[in-house]
Amino acid sequence: MVSTKAGTRRRSPKDAGANASQRATRRDPDATRANIIEVATREFAENGLDGARVDEIAEKTRTSKRMIYYYFESKEGLYKAVLENVYREIRTREADLGLERLPPERALRKLVESTVEYDDSRPHLFRLVAIENINYGRHVQGSSSIQTNNASATEILSDILRRGAEAGVFRKDINPTDLHMVISALSLFRVSNRYTFGTIFGTDFSDPAVRRRHRKMIGDIVMRYVAPQ
Amino acid sequence: MVSTKAGTRRRSPKDAGANASQRATRRDPDATRANIIEVATREFAENGLDGARVDEIAEKTRTSKRMIYYYFESKEGLYKAVLENVYREIRTREADLGLERLPPERALRKLVESTVEYDDSRPHLFRLVAIENINYGRHVQGSSSIQTNNASATEILSDILRRGAEAGVFRKDINPTDLHMVISALSLFRVSNRYTFGTIFGTDFSDPAVRRRHRKMIGDIVMRYVAPQ
DNA sequence: TCTGACGTGTACGAACCAGTACGTTCTCAG
DNA sequence: CTGAGAACGTACTGGTTCGTACACGTCAGA
Numbered sequence: 001m002v003s004t005k006a007g008t009r010r011r012s013p014k015d016a017g018a019n020a021s022q023r024a025t026r027r028d029p030d031a032t033r034a035n036i037i038e039v040a041t042r043e044f045a046e047n048g049l050d051g052a053r054v055d056e057i058a059e060k061t062r063t064s065k066r067m068i069y070y071y072f073e074s075k076e077g078l079y080k081a082v083l084e085n086v087y088r089e090i091r092t093r094e095a096d097l098g099l100e101r102l103p104p105e106r107a108l109r110k111l112v113e114s115t116v117e118y119d120d121s122r123p124h125l126f127r128l129v130a131i132e133n134i135n136y137g138r139h140v141q142g143s144s145s146i147q148t149n150n151a152s153a154t155e156i157l158s159d160i161l162r163r164g165a166e167a168g169v170f171r172k173d174i175n176p177t178d179l180h181m182v183i184s185a186l187s188l189f190r191v192s193n194r195y196t197f198g199t200i201f202g203t204d205f206s207d208p209a210v211r212r213r214h215r216k217m218i219g220d221i222v223m224r225y226v227a228p229q
Numbered sequence: 230m231v232s233t234k235a236g237t238r239r240r241s242p243k244d245a246g247a248n249a250s251q252r253a254t255r256r257d258p259d260a261t262r263a264n265i266i267e268v269a270t271r272e273f274a275e276n277g278l279d280g281a282r283v284d285e286i287a288e289k290t291r292t293s294k295r296m297i298y299y300y301f302e303s304k305e306g307l308y309k310a311v312l313e314n315v316y317r318e319i320r321t322r323e324a325d326l327g328l329e330r331l332p333p334e335r336a337l338r339k340l341v342e343s344t345v346e347y348d349d350s351r352p353h354l355f356r357l358v359a360i361e362n363i364n365y366g367r368h369v370q371g372s373s374s375i376q377t378n379n380a381s382a383t384e385i386l387s388d389i390l391r392r393g394a395e396a397g398v399f400r401k402d403i404n405p406t407d408l409h410m411v412i413s414a415l416s417l418f419r420v421s422n423r424y425t426f427g428t429i430f431g432t433d434f435s436d437p438a439v440r441r442r443h444r445k446m447i448g449d450i451v452m453r454y455v456a457p458q
Numbered sequence: 459t460c461t462g463a464c465g466t467g468t469a470c471g472a473a474c475c476a477g478t479a480c481g482t483t484c485t486c487a488g
Numbered sequence: 489c490t491g492a493g494a495a496c497g498t499a500c501t502g503g504t505t506c507g508t509a510c511a512c513g514t515c516a517g518a
Contacts, residue, residue, distance in 0.1 A: 029495070048363055050279035054476060064497055065477090075476065129425055130359055134277055137424025150429045177430050178446055181418065184426070189414030192421060195366025196358055197413070200379045201406050217407060224453045258465070283506060293467055298507065 032063050033071055040068075041082045045124035048131050049079055080139045086128050087146045093118060094156055104164030105223070111160070112183055112222050116215040119187045120205075126191045154180055161226070170226045179226070186218045261292050262300055269297075270311045274353035277360050278308055309368045312361060315354050316375045322347060323385055333393030334452070340389070341412055341451050345444040348416045349434075355420045383409050390455070399455045408455070415447045 039060045043052045054075050058065035072078040097114060099107040119126055132140055140146050157176045164170030189197075194205045204210055268289045272281045283304050287294035301307040326343060328336040348355055361369055369375050386405045393399030418426075423434045433439055 032495085048277065048279060050277060053474090055474095063495095066497060067495080069477065070495075127363065130421065131363060133422055133424045134356065134360060134363065137428050140425050140428050147429060154430065175442075177432060178443070180430070181426065181432070181443075182415065182446075182450065184422070185414045185418030186411065188422070189410065189417065192359065193362055193413070193417070195362045196369050197410065199366050199369050200376060201383065201409070203406060203410070213404075214407070217411075221411065221450060221454045224456075225450045227453075261465085282504090284504095292465095294507090295467060296465080299465075304506070 032067060035063065036061050036068055036071065036078070037082055037085055040078050041086065041128070042124065044079055044082055044131065045127045049076075049135060052079075054078075076139075080143060083128060083132060083139055084143055084145050086125050087140075087150075090125060091150065091152060094153060099156060100159060104160050104167060105169055107160045108164070108170075108226065109219050109223060111156070112187075112219045113215050115183055116187045116190070116211070116218055119191050120211055123191050123194075126188055129188075130192045164226065168228065171228050174226055179222070182225070183218075183222060186221065190214060261296060264292065265290050265297055265300065265307070266311055266314055269307050270315065270357070271353065273308055273311055273360070274356045278305075278364060281308075283307075305368075309372060312357060312368055313372055313374050315357050316369075316379075319354060320379065320381060323382060328385060329388060333389050333396060334398055336389045337393070337399075337455065338448050338452060340385070341416075341448045342444050344412055345416045345419070345440070345447055348420050349440055352420050352423075355417055358417075359421045393455065397457065400457050403455055408451070411454070412447075412451060415450065419443060 036057070040052075040057050043057045043060070046052075052075075054065060054068060057078075058068055061067070068075075068078055072081055094111070097110065099111055102110060132138075154176045157180050161170055161174050161176055161179070165172045165174075190205055190211075197203060198205055265286070269281075269286050272286045272289070276282075281304075283294060283297060286307075287297055290296070297307055301310055323340070326339065328340055331339065361367075383405045386409055390399055390403050390405055390408070394401045394403075419434055419440075426432060427434055
């Protein structure tokens with residue numbers, strides 16, 4: 001979730017780590033900020049940018065509405081902070097799978113299947129992505145922090161594909177960005193279109209058996225696509 | 230788009246088809262209804278359910294706000310009517326491709342590639358689907374008209390898969406609903422996640438060359454997945 | 459030509475909601 | 489221990505927006 005430990009904002013050097021075991025007392029700007037972001041993430045994910053209410057967010061916070069405007073200036077400023085936080089969280093994941101040490105075929109399947117599991121387990125994160133797309137990606141576009149560092153996803157994939165091609169187990173003409181899109185598309189659909197698809201075709205996406213079936217299918221699809229011949 | 234010819238609402242039998250060439254004169258309930266739906270479709274697709282403004286819709290209509298409430302009772306009623314109309318339109322398409330007369334492999338590839346083209350050409354329809362999912366599919370759930378008749382998509386696919394399996398060119402264990410999901414996922418992602426993905430990975434989804442590349446790739450993915458062995 | 463229902467326009471109300479004015483308390487450097 | 493700025497709370501405002509009251513036009517059949 002949202003980090004609770006002190007951020008990088010100005011602090012006197014001497015108290016860095018000093019009063020660590022103190023109770024989360026009266027004034028704690030970083031905790032207040034984090035608390036607001038945490039609540040706002042939930043509210044925006046549930047109700048959308050327009051649908052979310054600042055008063056509602058404030059009430060669920062352990063502080064007041066005044067603080068939201070104090071720290072984030074506007075509803076949109078808060079939304080943007082939430083979005084940056086979410087992307088940071090999504091980004092962080094893939095790096096820690098240790099895929100570079102696995103043989104390419106095992107690495108790719110693991111990447112795909114863990115993506116399905118992850119997306120399924122954090123629906124609210126991807127609802128925010130969907131919401132941002134409804135808003136024409138305006139805030140992602142306006143945030144350099146989101147645009148930077150996002151090569152990582154394709155870099156990991158590029159590495160796997162390169163090794164696979166060299167070993168002769170993958171085709172050589174796979175575009176890493178396109179493949180990343182394919183994996184995201186197949187995995188995200190289960191979250192983004194859960195309600196309409198589920199209602200119309202009677203698929204229960206929350207059923208673990210269905211998830212396992214989909215996870216395997218999506219893995220198979222990707223592996224068959226990259227296979228040579 | 231929205232049908233302009235008279236609907237099925239009560240009409241005296243004698244004027245059915247009588248004054249056909251008259252100018253779209255003073256009183257024309259069906260045209261008014263259709264006009265409202267048409268404008269509302271655009272507005273809801275562009276701004277979402279909460280984002281759209283009834284006054285704005287009314288102004289762009291050739292009638293007044295009063296009529297929106299007269300015909301649709303509430304903003305939500307209007308939204309629901311729009312949604313039903315959109316699903317009707319989406320449904321109508323696939324039937325007219327004549328796929329049952331093609332050999333299974335050609336039929337499947339044609340289905341996939343035409344889906345990509347169609348989704349790409351009607352982004353606003355699928356923005357509405359995305360919006361509906363943000364709203365937890367509440368209105369789709371409440372509309373029997375949407376839930377009925379939606380077997381068609383899987384029926385066409387089932388038929389192709391059955392014929393392919395019999396001919397020995399497809400595997401026998403493909404779940405039609407799951408395959409439909411795969412095709413939808415790959416095709417819809419290009420519309421639903423256009424902005425965030427495009428910004429982060431520098432993909433221009435409106436470039437025809439990119440669309441052609443994706444269309445072929447998605448076709449290849451599906452064909453490789455259903456192939457036996 | 460009269461009548462009742464249907465269709466239409468205008469002007470307004472009431473709630474809702476983002477954002478702010480203003481005042482208070484805390485914290486830490488000097 | 490003191491002053492100045494940071495952190496915080498309360499109460500309000502002004503604009504927006506869904507929905508409606510009310511009045512009038514129009515049409516088909518009696």
